[in-house]
Structures are given as C-alpha cells and as structure tokens.
Amino acid sequence: MSLVWRDIAVLSQGGRALALSCFFLVLAASLFPFAVGPDTKLLSAIAPGVHWLLALFLAVLHGERIFVEDEQDGSLEQLRALGFAEGSLMFSRIVAHWVIAFAPQIALTVVVDIFLGAGLASAGQHMLSLLIGTPALSCLAVLAAALTLGARQSSLLMIVIVFPLMIPPLIFGVSAAADSGSAALMLLGASSLISLVIAPLAGHFALKAALK
Template sequence: MFWRLIRRDLTLIARSPAMWMPVMFFVLVAALFPFAVGPDARLLGRIAPGILWVSALLAALLPVETLLAPDMEDGTLDQLASRGVAMELVAVARIIAHWVGFAVPLLAALPAAAILVGLDAAQGWRLALALLLGTPALAALAVVAAALTAGLRGGGALAGLIVLPLALPVLIFGVGAAAPGALKLLAAASLVSLAVAPFAAAAALKQD
C-alpha cells in the first residue's frame, strides 16, 4: 500500500499542468536576481546562496494547495482511513512524492541557476549538497502546512506563514554550509523535520 500511495502521488504530480512551476520559478529568480543586485560579482557571490535557498523554499510551497486538499475534498482520505491506512503513512508517501516532484527537478536545474548568479564550481557543489540534505525538510514542512490548511480558502498564503518560521534552522544551516559542521547541523535539522512531520500532518488531517 505504501508504494502504491507513492506511485499514485507521483502519477498525479506528473499529470499536473503545474508540474514545472517550482523549477521554473527557481530558475527565473536566479536569472532576474543579478539584474536587481548589479554587476558587483563579489556581492552577488556572497548573497546568492541565501537567495537560492529562499527560492527553493518558495518553490516547495507553490503546490501546497494541491498536496492534500483535493484528496480531502473528493473523499480519498476518508476511503483510505476506512481501509485502515494510517494517515501517517499517507503523509510519508506525500512527502516523498512532493520531494521527488519539486526537489529533483530543482537540483537538476541548479547548475544553470548557479551560473546565472555567478557561483563557482566549488560553491555550486557545496550548495547542491546542502540542498540535497535540506530539501527533504522543506518538502516535509510543506506537507504539514498543506494538512493544516486543507479545506481553508486562501490556504496557500497561510501555509507560507506557517512554514517560514519552522524552516529558519534549515535556511540558516543551508546558507552557511561552508562553515565547519554546518552540513551536519543541516542534516540533523532535516532528519528532525522528517521525523516529526508525518505525525503532525496526520494529527491535522484527523482533526479535519
């Protein structure tokens, strides 16, 4: 059942016309950012990781209104619950599918984004590793926000307010990936988010 849930979620993402919106948003920010900052390459290289991390967070939140709300509205979640499928399992499957749907294309587009913002190869590899460690936490937080706002009108804006404070440790350690021990702290923050998120999302779904 777990793998069927993941396969179903990935199929829905692949069929969605908005599938490429997160990665297009990510690349668009990388393309426009140098025009806003100007030709100062040193300044651009210093602040580019932070901009790309914030872009990755916002890209993770773009499809938040479609992560769980449609399944709640059409009764899919009720049917799964009536068959004895734990909501925690549904949340884990949705986190994995969401990560594959937004983070994998984002990581594939990262070399182009890194060139656009003027990062060298070493900075690009460090940022790629940091995003690989941190994006699972962003996916987990997005699913929690989706569970909390499912059924609410304008839930996308509210989801952003919920996720932004919770994502601060991931953003701080991700942007500072060059510092000693930052990647370990980032991995720890990501693991904590992944461990807590399924239970938080399940609790929110059960209340709805």
C-alpha cells in the first residue's frame, strides 16, 4: 500500500500530471466540434465514442512514461532490492496510472458532455462506463510500457502493440455508454477484471526481463 502511495505521489508530480490530464481532456474534447462541425445532434450521437477514444489516448500518453524515469534513475532497481516483487510493482503502477489518467476524466465527464451537447442525463451513463472500463485500459497500458521498456522508439511501439489489445474494452465501453440496458456493462467489467489478473502476471515476467 505504501508502494501505491509512493507511485501516485511520484508519477503525479505534485498534481501536475493530473492537471495536465484535465487540460488535455477539455482541449481535445473541444476539438471535436471543429472537426465534425458544431451540430449538437451529431456531437451528442458520437459522445460515447469521443469519451472512449480520449480514454485510449490518455492511457497511452500517461503509459509511455510510467516506468522510464524510475528505470533510468535506478528507483525500480531499489524497489526490487527492498523486496517488492515485480508483480506488485506492476499493480501499484496500474493503480497510479488509473488515478493520474482516469480519475480526472471521470470527474470531467460532465464537462466533456456539455461540450458535446450530450446533456446531463447521459453523462451518468458515460461516467459509469468509464468507471467500470478504464481499469482495463490502465492494465494494458502499463503492461505495454513494461514490455517496451528500453526499446527503440518505445512510445510509438507501445501504441502499436497496445491499441489492438484495447479494442474489446473500447467496443464494450462505447456500447455500455450508449445503451444502459445492454450486457455491455457486464462484459466491460469482465474485461477489467481479466486485465487486472493478466497484466500484473505478464508484467511480472516482462519487468524481470527488463531489469535484468
């Protein structure tokens, strides 16, 4: 637990990373009316997709730096020497990643929905789908970061390997955000739970190889 607090404190950089997430969301959401025109009917129709695409980008944008600095200054090695297993290093990074990338997004769902003319009624549904589904995105982003640690052009490589894996949560997430009655929300929850099992496990071996 102390590890989780430490990672959140270090990676949020005194709240600056969180503020940047908020700024990115408001800015990126306000680009959509320019891109597709200020037609609120169209904008509110694509709102679930906009939320989820922003979530995917937030995941990789924060994911690419999640290990790099701590690997370069030796902190990761130190944490391992303190007896933290690679799996728990993974888990605490996943939690920290989620706090930095997605806690702001969930808080700002209403703002983005107002920008897109989607109204407050659907904002709750959008928020719920993000809440249930974004843990899966954090897991996959952190796992991809662990796999590409030390690679050439690691940030681009990370995006290339992680976006295909994020398609199922994207599909379920958008469906769950658009339609409250469907099974999508449950499938979304299932993808989050599966990712929470697989990512620390696979990341355990990935980090072990990276830190050898």
